[in-house]
Amino acid sequence: MTEAAASDQSLEGRVAWASPSNIALIKYWGKHGVQLPRNPSVSLTLSQCATTTEIIYKPSAGDLSFDFEFEGRPHPAFEARVGTYLSAMTAEIPMLDRLHLSIRSSNSFPHSSGIASSASAFSALALCLCSIDHAINHNLSEDQTYRRKASRLARLGSGSAARSIYAHAALWGKSGTIEGSSDDYAVAVGQDIDKVFTTYRDAILIVDQGAKSTSSSAGHQLMNEHPYANERYNQARLHMSQIMEAMRTGDLKRFVELVEIEAMQLHAMMMCSRPYYLLLSPNSIKIINLIREFRKSTQIPVCFTIDAGPNIHLLYPADDQAPVQVFIKDVLVPYCQAGMWIDDFVGLGPQQQE
Ligand code: DP6
Numbered sequence: 001m002t003e004a005a006a007s008d009q010s011l012e013g014r015v016a017w018a019s020p021s022n023i024a025l026i027k028y029w030g031k032h033g034v035q036l037p038r039n040p041s042v043s044l045t046l047s048q049c050a051t052t053t054e055i056i057y058k059p060s061a062g063d064l065s066f067d068f069e070f071e072g073r074p075h076p077a078f079e080a081r082v083g084t085y086l087s088a089m090t091a092e093i094p095m096l097d098r099l100h101l102s103i104r105s106s107n108s109f110p111h112s113s114g115i116a117s118s119a120s121a122f123s124a125l126a127l128c129l130c131s132i133d134h135a136i137n138h139n140l141s142e143d144q145t146y147r148r149k150a151s152r153l154a155r156l157g158s159g160s161a162a163r164s165i166y167a168h169a170a171l172w173g174k175s176g177t178i179e180g181s182s183d184d185y186a187v188a189v190g191q192d193i194d195k196v197f198t199t200y201r202d203a204i205l206i207v208d209q210g211a212k213s214t215s216s217s218a219g220h221q222l223m224n225e226h227p228y229a230n231e232r233y234n235q236a237r238l239h240m241s242q243i244m245e246a247m248r249t250g251d252l253k254r255f256v257e258l259v260e261i262e263a264m265q266l267h268a269m270m271m272c273s274r275p276y277y278l279l280l281s282p283n284s285i286k287i288i289n290l291i292r293e294f295r296k297s298t299q300i301p302v303c304f305t306i307d308a309g310p311n312i313h314l315l316y317p318a319d320d321q322a323p324v325q326v327f328i329k330d331v332l333v334p335y336c337q338a339g340m341w342i343d344d345f346v347g348l349g350p351q352q353q354e
Helices: 076-089 094-098 118-137 143-157 159-165 195-199 216-225 229-249 252-271 282-298 318-335
Strands: 013-026 041-059 065-070 099-107 169-172 186-188 201-205 303-305 312-316 341-345
Touching: 013 118, 013 159, 013 229, 013 252, 013 303, 041 118, 041 159, 041 201, 041 229, 065 076, 076 099, 076 118, 076 143, 094 099, 094 118, 099 118, 118 143, 118 159, 143 159, 143 186, 159 169, 159 186, 169 229, 195 318, 201 318, 216 229, 216 252, 229 252, 252 303, 282 303, 282 312, 282 318, 312 318, 318 341
Parallel strands: 065 099
Antiparallel strands: 013 041, 041 099, 041 169, 041 341, 169 186, 201 312, 201 341, 303 312
């Protein structure tokens, strides 16, 4: 059916998705053009940290209009970002211009955790918009077409959101070594990895729940004039090929080494940008050192990674859950703010909601 042929009745309905956050192993840091990455990034898709978004749509009186609630209340800051995003989306889905959207969104993780997940939020929203597009235009029946469009639209909201669309693991960014890879959208790589990674666990250790002093957007911006930017992008490309090989063969030793060097390079970039800044806190460093000591003394292949903040993600195989959780509770929790940590794991990706 063409858009013009869609009756007013077909312009009414409800869609809902729950979409998880993801944790980058190879970091996206630096962008150009319209949300295009400077280097490919690779992530594990999480389960417990998710955003559920519901949209009830109906014909609008004029152009696109919307109302928005986050966890049952108005949230002016999120609403403004959603408004800017939706205006851009009318170029992608012209039918939106004829709709009013009532958007209700909530996160599964506590407000107080300080985890602001633009990845889960924008992937859930993009999936809802694709469902509306498909309900009206019947244009996205094929799963790959649907997911690629959702990933591309999610990317336009927040780069890392492009990777949340797939089960287990995703890669975003053009790479000569990964067939089908693109700067426009992420692709699934879960089918290419050893099964140990499909049940990997991620303990998110909340070191500081406060707002970040420098946002990710500002950090990406600083890469444009960064003295080491090109070398960083080369390193990320190299690490991407190496980690894909390590994940394909189940080489945990290599995986641990690459994941940690990526986290440290990300923060090293922040520490030598102009102006420089530092997001790690003393407890982040304490936890990093304790993780390294635990690995050395037990030979359990735990490793850490860090996003653009002070919180530490402790990654480990599901088979090692019992001793690692004792270590977390007895040794690491005292360094977490209010003892807070989130027991997350690799999952199946976004789920459509009834
Ligand atoms: C450090 O996706 O938050 O988490 O595209 O500006 O929304 P925008 O940036 P964002 O950057 C994430 C950076 C990172 C690394 C990563 O997830 O790859």
